[in-house]
Amino acid sequence: MRDVAIVGSSQTKFGKLPKSNVELFAEAAIDAINKSGLSQKDIEALFLGTVFSDFEEGQVNMAGFGGAEIGLGNIPATRFEGACASATVAVRDAAMWVASGQFDIVLAGGTERAFTMGTPFATRTFAMGGDAKYEAVTGNTFPGAFAMAARLYAVNYDIPLDKLMEMLASVTIKNHKYGALNPLGQFYGKMGDLTVEKVLSGPRIAEPLGLYDCCPFSDGGSAVVITTAEIARELTDTPVYIVGTGQGSAGALFRQKDFTKPKSRVASARMALKMAGLSPSDIDVIELHDCFTPAEAIALEAMGFYDWGTAAKASDDGDTDIDGTYPTNISGGLIGKGHPVGATGAAQVHAICEQLRGEMPQGMQVDGPEIGMTDTLGGDFGTIAHIVLSLSKRRK
Numbered sequence: 465m466r467d468v469a470i471v472g473s474s475q476t477k478f479g480k481l482p483k484s485n486v487e488l489f490a491e492a493a494i495d496a497i498n499k500s501g502l503s504q505k506d507i508e509a510l511f512l513g514t515v516f517s518d519f520e521e522g523q524v525n526m527a528g529f530g531g532a533e534i535g536l537g538n539i540p541a542t543r544f545e546g547a548c549a550s551a552t553v554a555v556r557d558a559a560m561w562v563a564s565g566q567f568d569i570v571l572a573g574g575t576e577r578a579f580t581m582g583t584p585f586a587t588r589t590f591a592m593g594g595d596a597k598y599e600a601v602t603g604n605t606f607p608g609a610f611a612m613a614a615r616l617y618a619v620n621y622d623i624p625l626d627k628l629m630e631m632l633a634s635v636t637i638k639n640h641k642y643g644a645l646n647p648l649g650q651f652y653g654k655m656g657d658l659t660v661e662k663v664l665s666g667p668r669i670a671e672p673l674g675l676y677d678c679c680p681f682s683d684g685g686s687a688v689v690i691t692t693a694e695i696a697r698e699l700t701d702t703p704v705y706i707v708g709t710g711q712g713s714a715g716a717l718f719r720q721k722d723f724t725k726p727k728s729r730v731a732s733a734r735m736a737l738k739m740a741g742l743s744p745s746d747i748d749v750i751e752l753h754d755c756f757t758p759a760e761a762i763a764l765e766a767m768g769f770y771d772w773g774t775a776a777k778a779s780d781d782g783d784t785d786i787d788g789t790y791p792t793n794i795s796g797g798l799i800g801k802g803h804p805v806g807a808t809g810a811a812q813v814h815a816i817c818e819q820l821r822g823e824m825p826q827g828m829q830v831d832g833p834e835i836g837m838t839d840t841l842g843g844d845f846g847t848i849a850h851i852v853l854s855l856s857k858r859r860k
Contacts, residue, residue, distance in 0.1 A: 465563040467693035467857045469703035472500030473814040478684040478802030479650040480579040485517050485526060488685030488807070489575035490533045496687040497534075497571070501699040504534055507689075508567040510541040511558045513550030513574035514806035519589050520577045530575070545806075547593040547842030548753065550574055551686060552809025552849035556709040558690045559851075568695060573687030574811075576804035579680070586681045590805075593843035595716035607670035607678055609717060609844060610756035614672055617724045617758060621773030629672050631780035632757040633663040636676045636800075638785055639754060639793050643800020645827045650682050650802030677757040682802030686810035688817070693857060704817045707835075708740030708852035714845045726845040729766040733839065736850035737768070744768040747852075748833035749819045750790055751812035753841040754797040760784075763839050764792065767850070791830045794819070809849065812838040816853050 474495035476488055483491070489512065497504060512527040523529070527541035544554040551574030558572035578586050591600045594609065614632070618625045637658045643649040644656025658676060666674035696703035712728035712735070714720055720727070737743060744767060752767070754760040761775035769790050770778050778784060784792040795801050795815035798808065816836035818824045838851045 466565060467705060468559045468562045468690060469693050469696035469705045470688050470813070470817055471691055471696050471699045471703055472496040472498070472689040473687070473817045474499065475648055475686040475807065475811040475814050476684050477648050478682045478804060481683040485514060485521060485523065485575040485577055486529050486533045488577070488683065489530045489573060489687065492573055492685040493534050493571060493687040496689050500689040502569065502689060504536055506569050507536050507539065507571045509539055509561065509570045510536055511544060511554040511570060511572040512541065513544045513554040513809065514576060515545055515547060515550055516576065516578065516581070516589050516805070520581055526575070546847035546849070548755070548803070548805045548808055549840040549842030549847040549849045550806045550809065552812070552838065552840040552851060553711065553847065555688060555690070555810055555813055555851060556711060556849055559706045559709060562690050562692060569689065569691045571687060571689055572810060573685065574807035574809060575685040576806035577683045578804055579683045581681065583681065593846065595844065598716050598718060605670070606755065607673055610758050611670035611673045613724055613762060614758040616722065617762070620722070620724055625672055628776060629664060630660060631776040632677065632761065633660045634780045635754060635757040635760045636663055638779070639797040639800035642794050642828055643796025645825055646796045646801055647825060649796045649800060650680055651796070651800055673756060679755050679798035679803045682804040684802060684804035684807045684811070686807040686814055688810055688813055702821050702855070704820050705854050705857050706851060707854045707857065708736040708742065710735030710739070710850040712848040717844045720845065723845060724762055725772065726762065726766055726848070728845045728848045729763065729841070732848040732850050733767040736837070736852050740852040742835065742852060747790065747835055747837045749794065749816065749830045749836040750792045750839070751795060751797070751815050751836070752792060752839035754793055754799050755803065755841065759841070760792065764790070767839060786830055794824070794828050794830060809838065809840040812840060813851060813853065820853060820855050
C-alpha cells in the first residue's frame, strides 16, 4: 500500500446559504483543487458524501451532478451515505483507493442543506439516522438520545446530574468561543462570551439538554484532494499524510446497552491508531463529533484520551482548550462552527490540515501540532469513522 497525502482542502461558509447542494460542493471543491496546484483534468475519481439531498431537493445521484458541475469529465463518481459520517467515509475510501494504486488523485468531500430544510423537516429526517422501528416511532430524536446518554453518564459515574451539566457547559462555552473566531463558522462573531449561567438557563430541548448544549442545522460544503506521497511532495512542501483510518458500525440503541461506552467508536478509533502506529497520547489536536455537549465527553473517552467518566471534568478543567493536553474542536466544532451533516467529516479533516500547516485564523492556532485526529459519528453510533493525519509519513 502506498503512502497517501492531502494536498488541498477547503470548506464553504457554514450557515443558511442560498445555494444548491451541487453549488456548495463545487465552491469547496474548486478551492481545494486550486490550493493543491492541480486542475480538474488531474482528478481521477470523485467520492461525495451527502445524506438528505433527495429530501432537501428531490435530487439523487448527487456525485455525478457534482462532478459535472466542476468539469471533472466522465470519471467514476460515487455518493457515500453514512449519516453524519458520510464525508469521513468518503475521505477514508478515497485514501484506500489511492493507497491501493487504483487511482493516483481523488477528490473527496461532502455537501448538505440542513438549515434550509427548516427545523421540523430537518428534525424528522435526521431521526431517520436512528432505528425507524424501535426509536423513531416513540418520538425519540437525537437530542433525546444524548439526553438519555447524559443521564446514563451521571448514573454510571455517580455524578449529580446538575453538576454534570454544569461541567459540560464548558464544552459549548469553549466551542462557541472558537466558533466566534472562525470566519467560516455559522456563529462567527456571535456567542463567544457564553457563561455557565446562560448555558444552563437556555431553553430546554430534551431534558437535561438545553439549546446551547446542541449543535445547529447547517448548510455547507467541503472537499479534500488526496494523492500519493510522491505526487504530494512535488506539489507542496507541507503535505498532510493520512496515516491511519478506522470505521465501525452498530445497530439500534437498545442493542448497544451502555451507549456512553460506544463499542463501534472504540473499535474504529483503535483501528485508526493501530494503522498509524500511534497511541492517543501522540495526538496533538482533535476535531470530534460534538453534536451535543455530552457527545464530546463520550467521544474523548471512547477514543482513549481520558479514562471512563473523567472527560467531562477534564473539559471543565480546561484540559481540552487550545493550550490544554488535548486541544479539541478549536475550529468551533459542530456546536460553534456548524453541522451540514454530509459535509462535516471532510470539514473536520480540513480543520486538522490547517492546524498542522499553521494556517488557522488568529486565536485558533494550536502551538506546533504535528499529528491530528478526526472523529465523526453517524446516527446512533451506527457509522463511526476516524482519520489520523500527520506532517510525516506513517510511523510503522
